[in-house]
Amino acid sequence: MSRSVRPVAAAVALAVLLPGAPPAQAATSSEVWLTTADGSRLLARQADVAFGSATSGTTIDVNAGTTYQTMDGFGAAFTDSSTWLTWNRQNSSQRDAMLTKLFDRTNGIGLSLMRLPIGASDFTANSADYTFDDTCCDLNDFSINHDKAFTIPVIKAAKAKNSSLKIMASPWTPPAWMKTNNSLYGGSLRTDRHGVFADYYVKYLQAYAAEGLPIYSLAIQNEPHHEAAYESMRMAAGQQADVIKNHLGPKLAANGLTPKLVAWDHNWNEASYATTVLNDAGAKQYLAGSAFHCYGGDVSAQTAVHNAHPDRDIWFTECSGGEWATNFGDNLKWNLQNLIIGGTRNWAKGVLFWNLALDQNHGPTNGGCTNCRGVVTINNGTGNVAYNVEYYALGHASKFVVPGARRISSTNVAGSVETVAFRNPDNSIALIALNPSGSARTFTVRYAGQSFNYTLPAGAVTTFKWAG
Template identity: 40%
Template sequence: MRNITIYQSNGEQDLFVKKSQGQLSPVSEGSKLHAVTIDEQQTYQEMDGFGASFTDSAAYLINQVLEPEQRAELMNQLFDANDGIGLSVLRQPMGASDYARDFYSYNDLPEGQTDEQLESFSIAHDEADIIPLLQEAVRLNSDVLLMGSPWSPPGWMKTSGSMIGGELKPEYYSVYANYFVRYIQGYAAHGLPMYAVTPQNEALYSPGHYPGMIMLPEVQGEFIRDHLKPQFVKHGINTKILCYDHNWDKPDYPLTVLDQADDAVDGVAWHWYGGKPSAQTDVFEAFPGKEVHFTEGSGGEWIPPFEQAFSNVMRTGIEILRNHSKSYVLWNMALDEKNGPTVPGFGRSTCRGIVTVNQQTKELTYTLDYYALAHFSKCVRPKALRIASSSSETIRSVAFKNTDGSVAAILFNDSETAENVSVQLRGDEVLTLAMPAKSALTVKVGE
């Protein structure tokens, strides 16, 4: 048998623990086996990786509240591929999101003023906490890719005159395109190239208590085709443009944008707060040359008990990847003991971070999202190819072949009972074991 590495999660006290084959529950002889067959010859998307977001809130907690030793240890656990779980995709809000300590863009002006030449543009806000953490992440893992997504343009560009509500004024389409150029150039000056951007976070949702903006599909198509992409070409910017950045339940939106701006769009970004992950495949099959990315999914108190919450991240993650996504990105990298900080006036927050940083005690706690991400990120490295694997509603699976030739499979027992599983690893090699109900396994076999 080749070199095999196994990680198991089986309940709140047994999360992502490295196990030997001998430590795994024995299989009852004569019991039914669920066979998971892996076919290395059938390949799908190339992976960018897994991650979350250094929101303003998360960056503040990690960079200012934690002690330096805690911060160093956490960053190592998050990004080092050997000592930690090797996260490699960071989707960054361009300005304030709901998880920020205040409202801000990169070009805030007094009411009634405008700045079409963007003379007051500045990313200085991000230089305090966000950029130092991104630089440290890249130092720990050179494979880290950055994505930028705005919750709102500066208020003076919008019909509402505010970062809350409204739409982008047509006379500012080209100015807003240059806003993206300045953002990308500003981050590049800090040694942080921007891999991709989306024109608008959740373009069909206009919240009344935090930054947001409606951007209809026809508007987004025009903005990308006639303004954003031409400005990227003019300035020699190779950053990818991903459209939509919203839920699975409105696939007509990205289809409309792709119809209008096909050549200017590199792919589609998706969230999980509505619909089913199969929407990713529906759009991919209509436009097979376009990339699929999953850019935001938060856990929270709306799925409170541990088992259901962990199961949701495992189950949904597997299905996201089986539906062609190159990335699996959760939401806040860190939140505090009150699920914040949030922008003023937000109200009660119910979201969960990858870690919890208690602002009173400075205690650092790794949440179930960290361990669920570990099942994917630790053994599936950037540029891995997804390969075919048999999967069912009882034993869900997704498998990958890494650039070093190793094969990794992630399995989740989605039934209410223990199940016996056989995994055909390579050739005639078969690993047979029992998976407790709602348990997860990552199996990696070396070349």
């Protein structure tokens, strides 16, 4: 689904000061990686800056003793369209080079968290409407053979580049025979099919595990308040809670399956859906948390849900770029403010864009957005790849923030120097800083009693990384 209105970035999240956090260590210098609003420098390594005792203007304090959520990573979606293009429109050397730039952290940006539609979505090659068992009215014909043709090979090739890669799966629709309108488009889940609905996802998880691809997280339903003329289904909060507590949760447990179950998986502007499901104690016992999209509302909604249920996690799982917004600098700023910085400062453990790859015609599409943009664009005639603004926005985080990193405290000056910081498992520190203003900003980064000055061009973003 495309973004038509861009919400304003929000939000300072609440901190948790953990006792016994490792003491900060003195650093001697920091790496500097820069992307400018005009695209003249694209995640480009700059000269290192030395720590000393400098101070100039705004001070950005980084404090590794104040910690927040643990990060799963950053990425996009292995839509059917994306994997079909990768497998069928690139030769092996083109594919290997692109996957290296996407998933290898040393020679690329190290994407580590990816989303996978369960069955067809609005981005399915050859307009193929399908689920994994379209034969009524049992699961005797269940099969993931469709995915074995190109989706599973692409995922395995990506995982070979990054062994820590995690998959978040999300269904656009169950089989039509489970639904009130007997269609893959719209409708809702029949109340007498709740049990077989749960069985369907048990079989899915088992089938992917048998391929050596265990599913890390499972959403109950993608965009449950969006019915469309493509794969979709409406699911009320009460029905979602019932399915979780009485069917899906118990059946997963009985089969020894432990994906992180995620509620909602839709826009910020209806965050009360997530809290309603989490307020049901029977459902909450099986839920890891909730997930959000960018197409309505404000990123601060994530913090509202976190504050209501601080013992459950938050993920940001979908936002698409497109031809409605083509200015590189404007897109860079928006994505950093709202998703990379805004999303994580509002408790997201992961930040995901929509299609990993689309072609030069914004497809293949299957009834949905006709002008969306992938993280990369694959020419469907030559197999050549263009790396879009979303690639660089993701890279400023994914290349430097390793899965298992903890978000830590950093000063955030809205409209001037906007930041988020992380401490990696090896104790290295990554600080992402955006200058959203129309003029250069000089500021001081201070950590463990030492500091350095840096001047960031208008509209530019930089990632600093130093040894903790």
